[in-house]
Every structure is written in C-alpha cells, then in structure tokens.
Amino acid sequence: MGAQNLERVSESETKAEKALLHGCLKQDREAQRKLYQLYYGYAMSICVRYSRDAEEAREVLNDGFLKVFTRLSQYDPDKPFKGWVRRIMINTALDNYRHNLKHYHLYDIETAHPAADTFNIEQQLSYQDLIGLVQGLSPAYRAVFNLFVLDGYTHEEISEALGIAVGTSKSNLAKARANLREALKKADINECKQNV
Structure with missing residues (x-):
C-alpha cells in the first residue's frame, strides 16, 4: 500500500x-x-x-x-x-x-471430556465471566469454539486452519459446549451456596 x-x-x-x-x-x-x-x-x-x-x-x-x-x-x-x-x-x-x-496435550484428560447433559442455561453472565469460562477450555476445544461460535468459521474452514478433520472439529465443538455447560452448572451451584 x-x-x-x-x-x-x-x-x-x-x-x-x-x-x-x-x-x-x-x-x-x-x-x-x-x-x-x-x-x-x-x-x-x-x-x-x-x-x-x-x-x-x-x-x-x-x-x-x-x-x-x-x-x-x-x-x-x-x-x-x-x-x-x-x-x-x-x-x-x-x-x-x-x-x-x-x-x-498435557492437560488432565478427566477435565477435557465431561459427559454431555441437557443443562438449561438461564443465568446472565458478564463478558468477563464468559471469557473466563472459555479460557478454561482445553486449547483444542477453545480454538474450535472461538472459531465456530464467535468468529463464524465453518467446520471445513476450521479443519483447514487447524489441520484437523472436519469430524474432529465437530467433536471438539460438542465437547467444548459440554465443558461450558458443566462449568456453568458448577458456577450456579457455587452461587447458590454463597446466597444461603
């Protein structure tokens, strides 16, 4: 230019x-x-x-x-x-x-793969709270979650950008969402305990 x-x-x-x-x-x-x-x-x-x-x-x-x-x-x-x-x-x-x-890959495998559930998210989160939860994801899940949910990439684009299979991108997104639901549950439980 x-x-x-x-x-x-x-x-x-x-x-x-x-x-x-x-x-x-x-x-x-x-x-x-x-x-x-x-x-x-x-x-x-x-x-x-x-x-x-x-x-x-x-x-x-x-x-x-x-x-x-x-x-x-x-x-x-x-x-x-x-x-x-x-x-x-x-x-x-x-x-x-x-x-x-x-x-x-040195992260604890137990924290990387929680069981999926149908937790309904009803609480309001601040931007900082949400970013903190996203940062708590494993790097692979965090990258796919950010690219797909926040930046609007397709799974095909994510696959190409990260050098992973499309199926891996979809799987990582599902696991990232499950991890976030679990983290939200824990945050909600802790908030309830503090209010008691």
Whole structure:
C-alpha cells in the first residue's frame, strides 16, 4: 500500500487513522505506537479468547502487531482496516495454537471430556465471566469454539486452519459446549451456596 493508495482507504477510516497508517508505512515509531494504542483493546479482546491466560494473550497480541507493521504494505485500502487487523490477530492466535499444540496435550484428560447433559442455561453472565469460562477450555476445544461460535468459521474452514478433520472439529465443538455447560452448572451451584 503506497502513499498514493492511502486516498482509497475505506470511508470508515478517519483522517487520523490514514495519517497513522501513512506514518507506519514510513516506519515512524510514534505512528506505530499510536496505532498500537488505538487498536490495543480491540485486538486484545480477540487474542484473549484464543489464549489460556493474559500472558499468552499479550504474546499473541504483540506477535500480531508485529505482523500488522511488517505487512502493512499488503493491506487493501478498499477494505476496513479493523477487519484486516482482526484477521491477523485470529491467524496469529491460530499460529500460536499450532506451535504449542504438543504442549497442550498435557492437560488432565478427566477435565477435557465431561459427559454431555441437557443443562438449561438461564443465568446472565458478564463478558468477563464468559471469557473466563472459555479460557478454561482445553486449547483444542477453545480454538474450535472461538472459531465456530464467535468468529463464524465453518467446520471445513476450521479443519483447514487447524489441520484437523472436519469430524474432529465437530467433536471438539460438542465437547467444548459440554465443558461450558458443566462449568456453568458448577458456577450456579457455587452461587447458590454463597446466597444461603
């Protein structure tokens, strides 16, 4: 994306964002810092969903921003910049997942496969509560759950992105949902005990 293409940047980008993108293309550290600050919250909200804890989310976020800055010339100015950042953060989180896959199998098998049930979820959860429950899933379940439920990927796309069979994607999604139902049950039981 050269300077002449900045004029084509989507209408959703403000003049300030255009100026920041132009500065980042010129390797201006101050422009990079400001762009990082501008998109930090949005990018972190994506990274935290795919990470087991805040530290891993920050690593994914920083790796993602490194890709944003080094690949900025590949950005299509006819599309929203925010969507481009989102795609990079998701792909960086998936790269992190694939890189750490061998370590993820060390989780306790009993916590990874609860029996499915028909628990009806009626309680309201805050966003932080929900993210905490999703982060409690095993990495394989968390990745599939996030991609399918939150980011709208199909099982075929998940299969390709994670290098797993379509059936494995469907199975992991079912098990992730079962794990979340079990966690919700436990949270509801603990809440009832506290109210007694």
